[in-house]
Amino acid sequence: MFRFRREDLYQMNIINQYIYDICLTSLFKKIKRIFKQQKKFVLLEMVLTKFVEVGRVVKINYGPQEGKLATIVEILNDKRVLIDGPTTGVQRQVIPIRRLTLTKFNLKGATRGARTGVITKAIKKNDPIAQYQNTLAAKKVAKKALRAKLTDFDRFRVMILRKRRSALLSTQLKALRKNNAGGKLAAQAKGGNKKK
Template sequence: MVFERFVEIGRVAYIAYGPEKGKLAVIVDVIDQNRALIDGPCSGVLRRDTNFKALHLTPFTIGIGNSARSGTVRKAWEKAEITKKWNETTWAKKIASKERRAELTDFERFKLMKAKQARNRLVNVEYGKLMKKARKATPKPKRLRKKKSKK
């Protein structure tokens, strides 16, 4: 099957834009083909309807019923340890990294640049050594000379 993540009750979703951008919420109910009722009691998202276009589905689901109350959602969220699982994903780490980079001061950006330069210098020196060693190890092939024909 091509798709692995479906819009379903209990699916945890990342809110991509809107007033709650960057938070996680759970799909509590599907209103119609364009909107869902979401709730995120553990992430600070109030219960409201949202367009599916604003949601990115995560691989996590929790076991809740149709139109479950906020307390039920909170208990299921904590039982499934969604916040812990989310923080371990590469998706969350990338988002945290972007946020950290956006908060860098000029001096921190300068230090980062210098650290990258030092790392790249070390990599290039080692690469040069390996290339030199490889050139010495393989002998150059002898060229075949064309015999001159006497006329």
């Protein structure tokens, strides 16, 4: 079995460190050169804006209370939080984070472990539920629920109305194209729109 002597290992370590330093300095030189050429620094914005934090308004996406809004009151660990939704009928409970959908609303005035009364006052003051109802996500959910309630005859009426709408749109589009094409022909007849 071949073994390195201590002096050989020391020499190899020095050589490896030297090579590492050369590569690192050349990399830094390249980066400096790129920044000097660019002359402008672009500030990057944060991609994530919704964090699991105390006071974050969340929507429950699984379980018997699916679709209801609540507020994070306490973060227990990286997988579970304590939520409370006194105005939406969600009792104070521990729930996994994967069963929650974070909204962009944060309840001001909610502190760690806040009692239900404090949460209720903060909700009445900020009213995040009304703000959430105006978001695209809430409108999409409401539209889906409305479509689920339609009867067979209602779906038939929707089909007929869609056909009428598409027929009106196509006739209007044809008229616009005809007017636009006529305008181009008249301009060409007058001598305009020529290639020079």
